[in-house]
Amino acid sequence: MTDDRTVEDLLRTLAPQVLGLLVRRHGQFDRCEDAVQEALLAASTQWPEQGVPDNPRAWLRTVATRRLTDEWRSESARRDRELAVALREPTYAPPADAEPAVADADDTLTLLFLCCHPALTGSAQVALTLRAVGGLSTAQIARAHLVPEATMSQRIRRAKQRIEAAGARFTMPAPGERDERLRTVLRVLYLIFNEGYTASSGPDLHRAELTGEAIRLARILRGLLPDDGEAAGLLALMLLTDAHRAARVGPDGELVPLAEQDRTRWDAAAIEEGIALITEALTWSPPGPYQIQAAIAAVHAEAPTAAETDWRQIVALYRLLARIAPNPMVTLNQAVAVAMVDGPRAGLALLTALDADERTAGHHRLAAVRGHLLELAGEGGEARDAYLAAARGTTSLPEQRYLELRAARLAAQR
Known part of the structure; x- marks a missing residue:
């Protein structure tokens, strides 16, 4: 028997890899994503009892491919026509290492860009990213956002339909669009984190499933784009902010403001990693909004007490932030x-x-x-x-x- 948490972590890691492979081979993002979700569901029920297969990615790809093949063959029977793509698809999965490693990275990044397509609303981008790249089920996403599963299912379905209607292809955006799409990806991950860190509604201040997933996805993005300062800045910002989590809620679930928090309860490892990330990024990258916000969070983190906070440095950083990214929340x-x-x-x-x-x-x-x-x-x-x-x-x-x-x-x- 395998630990459920181990299986869940593995499935979230493999989900975008398998989906990327299928979409790159067949197109039809909507159907491929549904097939991968069914494969993930099958794995989540079978692997804890039967053990993780030797080649888990190949297992998922096989199950998802068979799901696609069955659907295509069913349509063929109904419409009395053959689907050549399905008939050409092998019923076995080659070893995972048969795929070049770069394909996984490229596919995951392409998926992130696809889920953040400009044809989608912000809420749709968030939901689709959590499902297609994060590997969360519709039920998990619905619970995290405190909406009925049917509502979230419709939101995700409409998002996939809009992507198809927009004629989006499973390719990286053109060079002229890439920077703008990357800013959208960063914003979507930031929205996911913020919704988890301070839930906009409901009885709980914090939703760990969202902050944890946002940090995991930000780590993936940072790994895919090691030369992007804003990707590093966003991850640093999340780590430095999430480091306060244990101290910002009192024994009865009440909110504890920053100035009153017990700083011995802050996550020292997350703070160390976040400070190292932003310090290194600022040595070679022009400062962007996420880097500046991370720098502000680092100043707070470095203060032994609230009274020792270097507020003058923070004011200077906010002035810089207001100049390059004016926003009412910044003000x-x-x-x-x-x-x-x-x-x-x-x-x-x-x-x-x-x-x-x-x-x-x-x-x-x-x-x-x-x-x-x-x-x-x-x-x-x-x-x-x-x-x-x-x-x-x-x-x-x-x-x-x-x-x-x-x-x-x-x-x-x-």
């Missing part, structure tokens, strides 16, 4: 850093422009940051109102409880 975080250096009024002044920005006007995070800065400025009544507005705006129960607690403490002080 929101920058306001907190500025408040720590120049006082809360200076931070509040930066928030004024966000009230007129439709991306943040009414957003609960804007209200939460305003409440924090007003509290620092000694404006307890206004801070309480802002915290309560933020609590009403979030669908995350841990965030809601934290914000309501802050408001209640201020009310008790009046």
Whole structure:
């Protein structure tokens, strides 16, 4: 008998390799992806009891290929025509080492680009990436996003149909499109991580299946693109952020803000790896948004206590980030850093422009940051109102409880 976790990890590693091989041979991404999912399901039920086969990738490829062949033959019988591709496909799988190693890498990267096709919405890109490259089942993805399995199944099905309708091929994007598509891939992995690190809704603050998968995929991308500074920066950012996980939740599941966390509970190994990654990347790569965010996270990680944080360095990094990648969320975080250096009024002044920005006007995070800065400025009544507005705006129960607690403490002080 084989450990279930070992099997799951192996299947997630092999899933994009097998799917890449099938799509490269046959096209028809939609059908190949369904066939691979069936093969993964069969393996997840058989391997823990019967043991992992000597050549697990070949086993998966054989099962998936037979699934495709059966489907094609069934269509042939119904339509009274033969499908030559199916008849030419061997019913055995050659050894895994018969495929050049570079094909796996190329196929996995091509799959990532395909799943992040511009014809898809952001939510569809996330779902398809988790399924096709991450190897997660539709049920797992649905649970992670707190939606019914049928809803997620429809989302994934529509995504595959849109890719087919767009005429996308299983090839790397043209040189002119590659950089833009890579930025989309990085953004999708970042979205997966963020949704896991601070769940946008539901009773739990953190969803380890999403952060773990995002980090795993970021490692794969970093391995495929060792000369890309932003791929290194994204992985470093995830590691440095996830290192806080054990300390950011209290004994009753409540949110513990960064300044109040027990830093002895931070993951020292993840911090060491993240700092090494970003330090090395910044020596040879022009700084991009993920690298700068990773550098900010590294400054926080290097401070022995919250009081010893080098806020001036953080302010300088946020100014650079705002210059190369202006974004209201950057301004929101920058306001907190500025408040720590120049006082809360200076931070509040930066928030004024966000009230007129439709991306943040009414957003609960804007209200939460305003409440924090007003509290620092000694404006307890206004801070309480802002915290309560933020609590009403979030669908995350841990965030809601934290914000309501802050408001209640201020009310008790009046």
